[in-house]
Structures are given as C-alpha cells and as structure tokens.
Amino acid sequence: MVIRGLGDLEAVIMDRLWSWDRPTSVREIxxxxxxxxxxxxxxxxxxxxxxxxxxxxxxxxxxxxWRYRPARSRAEHxxxxxxxVLDGANDRTAALMTFVRRMSRSELAALRRALSQxxxxxxxx
Amino acid sequence: xxxxxxxxxxxxxxxxxAPGRLARARWTRRAPGLAVLAWLTLAASVLLAAxxxxxxxxxxxxxxxxxxxDLIHECILHLRLDYGAAGGTIAGTVGAxxxxxxxxxxxxxxxxxxxxxxxxxxxxxxxxALLGSTTGDGVVIxxxxxxxxxCVPGRRGRIVLTDAVxxxxxxxxxxxxxxxxxxxxxGRHHLxxxxxxxxxxxxxxxxxxxxxxxxIADLVELLADDAAAAxxxxxxxxxxxxxxxxxxxxxxxxxxxxxxxxxxxxxxxTPPRALNAAGALGIGLxxxxxxxxxxxxxxxxxxxxATGDHCRVAQLGHYHR
Numbered sequence: 001m002v003i004r005g006l007g008d009l010e011a012v013i014m015d016r017l018w019s020w021d022r023p024t025s026v027r028e029i030x031x032x033x034x035x036x037x038x039x040x041x042x043x044x045x046x047x048x049x050x051x052x053x054x055x056x057x058x059x060x061x062x063x064x065x066w067r068y069r070p071a072r073s074r075a076e077h078x079x080x081x082x083x084x085v086l087d088g089a090n091d092r093t094a095a096l097m098t099f100v101r102r103m104s105r106s107e108l109a110a111l112r113r114a115l116s117q118x119x120x121x122x123x124x125x
Numbered sequence: 126x127x128x129x130x131x132x133x134x135x136x137x138x139x140x141x142x143a144p145g146r147l148a149r150a151r152w153t154r155r156a157p158g159l160a161v162l163a164w165l166t167l168a169a170s171v172l173l174a175a176x177x178x179x180x181x182x183x184x185x186x187x188x189x190x191x192x193x194x195d196l197i198h199e200c201i202l203h204l205r206l207d208y209g210a211a212g213g214t215i216a217g218t219v220g221a222x223x224x225x226x227x228x229x230x231x232x233x234x235x236x237x238x239x240x241x242x243x244x245x246x247x248x249x250x251x252x253x254a255l256l257g258s259t260t261g262d263g264v265v266i267x268x269x270x271x272x273x274x275x276c277v278p279g280r281r282g283r284i285v286l287t288d289a290v291x292x293x294x295x296x297x298x299x300x301x302x303x304x305x306x307x308x309x310x311x312g313r314h315h316l317x318x319x320x321x322x323x324x325x326x327x328x329x330x331x332x333x334x335x336x337x338x339x340x341i342a343d344l345v346e347l348l349a350d351d352a353a354a355a356x357x358x359x360x361x362x363x364x365x366x367x368x369x370x371x372x373x374x375x376x377x378x379x380x381x382x383x384x385x386x387x388x389x390x391x392x393x394x395t396p397p398r399a400l401n402a403a404g405a406l407g408i409g410l411x412x413x414x415x416x417x418x419x420x421x422x423x424x425x426x427x428x429x430x431a432t433g434d435h436c437r438v439a440q441l442g443h444y445h446r
Contacts, residue, residue: 010254011254017253074268078256078268078269081249081253081256082267082269084247085273086273090245091342092338093238093242093319094278094315094318094320095246095315096246096275096276096278097276099274099302099305100386102370102386107383107386108371110372110383110387111387114365114390115363115364118360118390
C-alpha cells in the first residue's frame with residue numbers, strides 16, 4: 001500500500017471504531033475491511049498501533065491481543081476542529097480564514113439592522 | 126548627523142501620522158487591492174527608514190576615505206557631517222545594535238509565528254482527513270450542526286464547510302461562499318495577513334504596523350467578496366453573511382468582528398463605484414514615492430557629493446592610482 005493509502009486507511013478505521021463504539025481487535029477490523037478490499041493483517045495492525053501512538057486510540061489487553069477504542073468521540077474531535085476555526089487568534093494570523101467571524105449578540109443585531117435597511121430601501125423603489 | 130536625523134524624522138511621520146490618514150481615506154473601500162498595496166508600502170517604508178536610520182548612524186567616518194585627505198579634505202568633512210556622527214563610537218554602537226535588534230526581533234517573531242501557524246494547519250489537515258468527506262472539487266464537508274465555512278491556506282489549500290451550512294444556504298449563496306474562500310486561496314491573502322501580523326507582533330508599539338494589520342485583514346475580506354460577485358449576487362452574499370454569522374456560541378471579546386461584517390454588508394448592498402484610472406495611477410505613484418524616500422535620503426548626500434563641485438569623485442580614482 002502506498003503512503004497516501006495509509007492515510008485513507010486511518011480514516012476508514014476510525015470511522016469503523018466510532019460507529020461500532022466498543023473495544024475492537026485488529027482481527028475484527030481486518031475481517032471487516034477484507035469484505036471490500038485486499039489488505040494485509042500486518043498493515044491494519046501497523047496503522048492501528050500508529051493511531052494509538054498518536055493518541056487517537058486507547059487499548060486494553062485481551063489475552064494476547066489488544067482491543068482498541070477511540071480516545072475521543074467523533075463529536076469531540078469535531079468540536080476541537082471547529083473551536084480552532086472560531087478562535088480569534090487563528091483568524092488574526094490567518095492560520096485559518098473564515099467566511100465570517102464569530103460575533104457578539106449586539107454585533108449580530110447590528111448586522112441584521114444593516115441588512116434590513118437595504119432590503120426595505122429596495123422595496124421602496 | 127543629517128542623514129540619520131532625516132530618516133528618523135521621516136520614520137516618525139510615516140509610523141504615526143500617515144497611518145491615521147490612510148485609515149480614514151474613503152478611496153480604500155473602492156479599490157481594496159490598491160489599498161492593500163498602500164498599507165504594505167507604508168509598513169515597508171517604516172521598516173526601511175528604521176533600519177537605514179540605524180545603519181547610517183553606524184557608518185564610521187573612516188569608511189568615507191582616508192588616504193586622499195589632502196585633496197578631498199573638504200569633501201570628507203561634508204560627508205562626515207551628513208553621515209556618521211561627531212560622537213563617533215557611541216552613535217556607531219547604537220546604530221549597529223539598532224539594526225541587529227530590528228532584524229533579530231523580526232526573525233524570532235516571524236519564526237515563532239510560522240511554527241505556530243504550521244502546527245494549527247497540520248492539526249486541521251489531520252482532523253479533516255478523519256472527519257471530513259471530500260467533494261469532487263476539493264471541498265471538505267464535515268458533519269456538524271454548527272455552521273462553519275473556512276479555508277485552510279498553505280501548500281494544499283482546502284475549503285471546509287459543515288453540513289449545517291449546506292442546509293442553511295441556497296445553491297447560489299453556497300457558490301458565493303466557496304468563491305469567496307477560493308478568492309482568499311488564489312490571492313494568497315494568508316501571506317499578506319501573516320506578514321502584517323508578524324510586524325505587529327514584533328513591534329506592537331508602532332501605530333503603522335497596528336493599523337496595517339487591522340486594515341489589511343478587513344481589506345482581504347473585501348477582495349474575496351468582490352471575487353465572489355461572479356458566482357453570487359451581492360445582496361444574496363450579504364444575506365449569507367447574516368445566516369452564517371448567527372451560528373455558534375457568541376463571542377464576548379471580539380470587538381472588531383461585528384464592525385467589519387456590518388461594513389461588508391453595507392458594501393455588498395451598495396457597491397461603491399470603482400476608482401478611475403487617474404486615481405489609481407496617483408495612488409501607485411504615491412506608493413512608489415513612499416517606498417523610495419528612505420533609500421533616497423540614505424544615499425542622497427553621497428550622490429550629491431559625487432556630482433558636486435567640491436568633491437570630484439571621478440578625479441579621486443585618478444589620484445588614487
């Protein structure tokens with residue numbers, strides 16, 4: 001498998017683990033993936049060990065094998081992703097560029113007022 | 126001492142008086158691209174004036190000729206008065222330290238910023254690879270009920286939307302938002318904002334750098350809004366602005382966000398007329414002038430001396446052999 005493929009494999013494995021939401025062994029994942037593609041057990045094992053090393057998965061011993069589960073839920077990761085976007089500091093440095101910045105309630109009201117000015121003016125014509 | 130004095134005098138004007146004027150100018154919203162150029166030129170001119178000011182302070186009088194003092198004594202005197210300082214060593218040290226301090230501060234701040242930004246984007250790409258699904262044209266959709274539309278600039282720029290955005294916007298508005306983000310990526314706006322943010326972080330006490338960062342951050346949004354005009358009617362994009370501004374937890378401290386969104390909405394609803402060619406040319410020339418002033422002050426006396434009566438530099442070569 002090429003390196004790029006390993007990245008896709010990480011996504012596929014995380015997707016499975018999030019969906020199943022129970023401690024899962026490498027064998028179980030591998031069997032599931034074999035239904036759709038050619039893949040070696042050692043490849044799956046390596047990727048899952050890498051994910052564990054990166055902190056994405058936790059694991060517990062089950063006899064001689066490991067059982068893995070996600071360290072954080074999909075929702076928690078999504079929240080982490082979006083918090084970075086809405087963080088003013090990242091916007092200031094343009095690490096990320098958002099379409100419209102998060103604003104306070106009063107600023108939102110001001111924006112609404114500004115737009116309604118223009119629509120009412122348009123209707124008067 | 127004249128040259129360093131002139132340079133620092135110009136520095137004072139360019140760093141504190143000029144920025145306020147430029148920020149209040151009304152043509153900037155009619156030609157945001159030129160306005161970005163103007164701010165970058167001003168910031169560069171300030172930096173250049175500071176560095177050249179210290180550099181010319183550090184020019185040792187000895188460097189301006191020694192063996193030919195018999196014939197060119199008067200010439201050397203004039204040059205010594207213009208450059209360097211009667212104080213000699215002290216001014217020289219201050220000058221050298223000044224240049225080193227400026228360059229060092231810039232390098233350290235720039236490096237730290239670049240590293241931090243790299244980490245943020247790397248984390249984003251990693252999470253997006255796991256959480257997002259990519260559409261045909263390279264847009265990443267993430268499942269969430271919080272609306273978010275943004276881009277991750279850099280080597281492989283990516284545009285990200287949450288599926289809440291897909292349900293809140295009409296197809297034309299969606300196209301507009303995507304064009305806006307693509308406008309940021311194509312225009313490499315992250316480099317402009319990043320550079321001015323570094324300058325502000327390195328030398329925050331300089332009004333020119335503070336205002337340059339704030340103004341350029343707003344101006345690139347106007348540029349991206351203009352880029353979106355081809356895909357979406359301006360008033361529809363303004364409505365998209367409102368739709369997406371309302372999502373998520375309101376911030377308590379981000380004062381500038383609302384003001385810039387309101388002014389964007391006004392500008393989208395009532396597009397300003399474009400600048401005419403004469404105006405654009407005038408601004409371009411002003412930018413070139415501002416950029417050239419510091420180097421011209423720095424080499425002015427030397428250039429004048431080369432052509433002046435009392436200092437025949439052409440003859441010096443003759444006598445030197």
